[in-house]
Amino acid sequence: MNIIVCAKQVVDVSEMKVDSSTKKPILQGVPQKISDIDKNAMEEAIKIKDKHGGKITVLTVGPADAKERIKELLAMGADEGILIPYPDKYDYHVVSTLLTEAIKKIGEYDIILCGEASIDLFSGQIGPRLAGLLGIPQITYAQSVNAEKDKITADRNMGDKSVTTESTYPVLITVTKEINEPRLPSLMQILGAANKPINDWTVESLADGLNPKIDAVELNGIPMERKNIIYKDNVDESVKNLVDSLAKEGVLR
Amino acid sequence: MVLVFSDDKKLTLEMLSKGSELAKELGKKLTAVVIGKNDDALAKEYIAHGADKVFVAETDIESFKAEEYTELLESIIKETGAETVLIGSNKNGKELAPRLASRLNTGCVTDCTNLYFKDKKLTTERIVYSGNAIAVEQFNSKPQIATIPSKVFDPLPKDDKHTGDVVKKKFDVEKSASKILKIQEMKSEGVNVEDAEIIVSCGRGFKNKDDIKLVDDLAEILKGRTVGCSRPIAADLKWLAEEHWIGLSGHKVKPKLYIAAGISGQIQHIAGMRDSGVIVAINKDPEALIFKSADYGIVGDLYEILPKLTNAVKEKMG
Numbered sequence: 350m351n352i353i354v355c356a357k358q359v360v361d362v363s364e365m366k367v368d369s370s371t372k373k374p375i376l377q378g379v380p381q382k383i384s385d386i387d388k389n390a391m392e393e394a395i396k397i398k399d400k401h402g403g404k405i406t407v408l409t410v411g412p413a414d415a416k417e418r419i420k421e422l423l424a425m426g427a428d429e430g431i432l433i434p435y436p437d438k439y440d441y442h443v444v445s446t447l448l449t450e451a452i453k454k455i456g457e458y459d460i461i462l463c464g465e466a467s468i469d470l471f472s473g474q475i476g477p478r479l480a481g482l483l484g485i486p487q488i489t490y491a492q493s494v495n496a497e498k499d500k501i502t503a504d505r506n507m508g509d510k511s512v513t514t515e516s517t518y519p520v521l522i523t524v525t526k527e528i529n530e531p532r533l534p535s536l537m538q539i540l541g542a543a544n545k546p547i548n549d550w551t552v553e554s555l556a557d558g559l560n561p562k563i564d565a566v567e568l569n570g571i572p573m574e575r576k577n578i579i580y581k582d583n584v585d586e587s588v589k590n591l592v593d594s595l596a597k598e599g600v601l602r
Numbered sequence: 603m604v605l606v607f608s609d610d611k612k613l614t615l616e617m618l619s620k621g622s623e624l625a626k627e628l629g630k631k632l633t634a635v636v637i638g639k640n641d642d643a644l645a646k647e648y649i650a651h652g653a654d655k656v657f658v659a660e661t662d663i664e665s666f667k668a669e670e671y672t673e674l675l676e677s678i679i680k681e682t683g684a685e686t687v688l689i690g691s692n693k694n695g696k697e698l699a700p701r702l703a704s705r706l707n708t709g710c711v712t713d714c715t716n717l718y719f720k721d722k723k724l725t726t727e728r729i730v731y732s733g734n735a736i737a738v739e740q741f742n743s744k745p746q747i748a749t750i751p752s753k754v755f756d757p758l759p760k761d762d763k764h765t766g767d768v769v770k771k772k773f774d775v776e777k778s779a780s781k782i783l784k785i786q787e788m789k790s791e792g793v794n795v796e797d798a799e800i801i802v803s804c805g806r807g808f809k810n811k812d813d814i815k816l817v818d819d820l821a822e823i824l825k826g827r828t829v830g831c832s833r834p835i836a837a838d839l840k841w842l843a844e845e846h847w848i849g850l851s852g853h854k855v856k857p858k859l860y861i862a863a864g865i866s867g868q869i870q871h872i873a874g875m876r877d878s879g880v881i882v883a884i885n886k887d888p889e890a891l892i893f894k895s896a897d898y899g900i901v902g903d904l905y906e907i908l909p910k911l912t913n914a915v916k917e918k919m920g
C-alpha cells in the first residue's frame with residue numbers, strides 16, 4: 350500500500366497574540382508546529398501500513414524550517430519526506446496544484462491522507478481540491494477507517510448524520526481528530542529519523558506560470574479583553590460573589 | 603450571473619438575500635440551483651425570496667456525493683455562465699466547493715462572514731487563526747466561489763409578487779467509485795445554540811454522561827435552557843448531539859451569558875464563544891486557560907459549585 354500524507358507546518362495559534370495598539374495579529378516569533386490533525390492522518394497511515402505493508406511518504410509545501418516538522422513525522426513512522434517551498438505568491442489553488450503535481454510525480458499511490466482542516470486557516474480546501482485535480486473519490490471527515498486489500502470503508506462525521514462510505518483505491522481521505530491518538534515517537538525512533546530521506550523538490554520542476562486566484566488584502570486582529578475576575582477562596586463566598594456580579598451585569602433577568 | 607446552492611433550504615434562503623444584493627450591484631440575475639427531483643413549491647419559495655431563476659437539475663442521484671455534485675454544478679456553471687457562486691457552508695458544501703473550484707481551476711474562499719464589492723472586486727472576510735484575526739481577501743479571476751455558513755445573512759422577507767423562471771434539465775453524471783453503505787441520522791432535540799441568550803456548557807471535567815444534569819439544572823433556572831459542550835463531549839464521547847457542540851469546528855454562539863464548566867479553554871473552543879456578552883468559567887485548575895477568556899471565574903470542583911450556583915441563582919431570581 351502506497352500512502353501519501355499531506356502535512357502542513359502552522360503557527361501555534363494558542364500562542365498567538367494581537368497587538369493591542371495596531372490591532373494586528375503578531376505572527377513573528379510564534380512557535381511553529383505540524384497542524385494537529387495531520388498527526389492523526391500520519392497515525393492512521395502507520396496503522397494501515399502495519400496491516401498491509403507498503404510505504405508512507407510525507408508531502409509538505411512549506412518554508413525550509415518545515416524540515417524539522419517533517420522529521421517528527423519520519424520519527425513517528427513515515428519512510429520519506431518531500432518538501433516543496435512556497436512560491437512568492439500562493440493561495441489554495443497554487444498549493445493544491447503543487448501538491449497534485451508532486452503526487453503525480455511520486456506516481457504510485459493508493460491512499461492520500463489529509464487533515465479535515467488545518468489548524469491555522471481551517472479551510473478544509475486542500476483535501477477536496479487534490480481529489481478533484483486527481484479525479485479520484487474523496488472521503489472527508491473520517492472518524493474511523495477500515496482498510497482492506499482492495500477497498501476501504503470509513504465512518505464519516507457529517508454533523509447531523511454519520512455516513513459510512515466505501516471506496517476502491519486510489520482514494521483521498523480527510524480525517525478528524527477523533528480517529529486516533531497520534532503516537533509519541535521513542536528516542537530511538539527520533540534518532541533513527543535522521544537517516545530517513547527528505548527530498549527538496551523545486552516549484553519549477555512541478556509547475557510553471559502558477560498564479561493565485563485570490564489576493565490577500567489585509568489581516569486584522571480581533572483582540573479579546575475580559576475582566577478576569579476570579580474567585581478562588583471559599584466556595585460559598587465565591588458562588589455568592591459570582592451571583593451578585595451576574596445580577597449587576599444584568600444577565601440574571 | 604450569481605448562482606446559489608445548498609442542500610439546506612434555510613441556508614439557501616439566507617444566501618439568496620446576499621446573492622440578490624450582489625446581483626443588483628452587478629446588474630446581473632440571481633439563480634438558485636435545486637439538485638434532485640423537481641419540487642415546484644421549493645422553486646416558488648426561492649423565487650419569492652429573491653431568485654430570478656431556479657435551475658432544477660434533475661438526476662437520479664440519491665444521496666449527496668461530492669464527486670457527483672461537483673460534476674453537476676460544473677455543468678450548470680458552464681451552461682449558465684455563472685461568475686459568482688455561493689455555496690452553503692454545511693459539511694456537504696464544505697467538501698463540495700473546493701472540489702468544484704479545483705475542477706474549474708479557480709479560487710474559493712470558505713466560511714465567509716462578509717462579502718462585498720470593493721474596487722469592483724468580490725471581497726471576502728473570514729475568521730482565521732482560531733478567532734485571532736479576520737482575513738480580507740479578493741478574487742482576481744472567475745468563476746469565484748464562496749461558501750457561507752448559516753446565520754451570517756438574514757433571508758429577505760417573502761415577496762409573492764417577485765417573479766422568476768423555473769428551468770429544468772436532466773443530467774447524467776458519471777458515478778463515483780465510492781459507495782454510501784449507511785446513513786445514520788443523529789438524534790436531534792431541535793436545540794439551537796446559535797440563537798440562545800444564555801448557554802451553560804460542559805466539558806471533559808464531567809465524569810459521567812448523567813452528570814450533565816448539573817448543567818441542565820442551571821440552564822433551566824437561568825431560563826436559557828440551552829446546554830452547550832466542548833468537542834470531546836459531542837465528538838468523542840457522544841454524550842450530547844452535534845447541535846450542542848461549540849467552537850471552531852462546531853457552532854459559533856453569542857449569548858448574553860456563557861458559562862463554561864469543566865472546560866479547559868483551548869483556543870478552538872474559545873473561537874466559538876468569544877463574542878459572548880459575559881463569560882463565566884468554573885474549573886478546578888487555577889491555571890486553566892479558560893480563566894484568561896472569562897469575565898468571572900470560580901476555581902473549584904464543578905460537582906460542588908454547580909448545585910450551589912443553581913440554588914444561589916434560584917434565590918436571587920426569586
Ligand SMILES: Cc1cc2nc3c(=O)[nH]c(=O)nc-3n(C[C@H](O)[C@H](O)[C@H](O)COP(=O)(O)OP(=O)(O)OC[C@H]3O[C@@H](n4cnc5c(N)ncnc54)[C@H](O)[C@@H]3O)c2cc1C
Pocket residue numbers: 385386466467468526804805806807808831832833834835847848849850851852853863864865866867868869870871874884885886887890902903904905
Ligand atoms: C482542528 C481542531 C478543531 C477543534 N474544534 C473544537 C471545537 O469546535 N470545540 C471545542 O470545544 N474543541 C475543539 N477542539 C478541541 C480543543 O483543542 C480541546 O481539545 C477541547 O476543547 C478540550 O475540551 P475540554 O475543555 O472539554 O477538555 P479538557 O481539555 O480535557 O479540559 C477539561 C477541564 O476540566 C477541568 N476539570 C476536571 N475535573 C473538574 C472538576 N471536577 N471540576 C472543575 N473542573 C474540572 C480540568 O481542569 C480541565 O481544564 C478542536 C481541536 C482541533 C485540533
Ligand SMILES: Nc1ncnc2c1ncn2[C@@H]1O[C@H](COP(=O)(O)O)[C@@H](O)[C@H]1O
Pocket residue numbers: 355356357358384386387390408409410411444448462463464465466467468470471472473474475476
Ligand atoms: N502547505 C501544505 N502542505 C501539505 N499539506 C497541506 C498544506 N496545506 C494543507 N495541507 C493538507 O490539507 C489539510 C487541510 O488544510 P486546509 O485546506 O488548509 O484546511 C491539512 O490538514 C493538510 O493535510
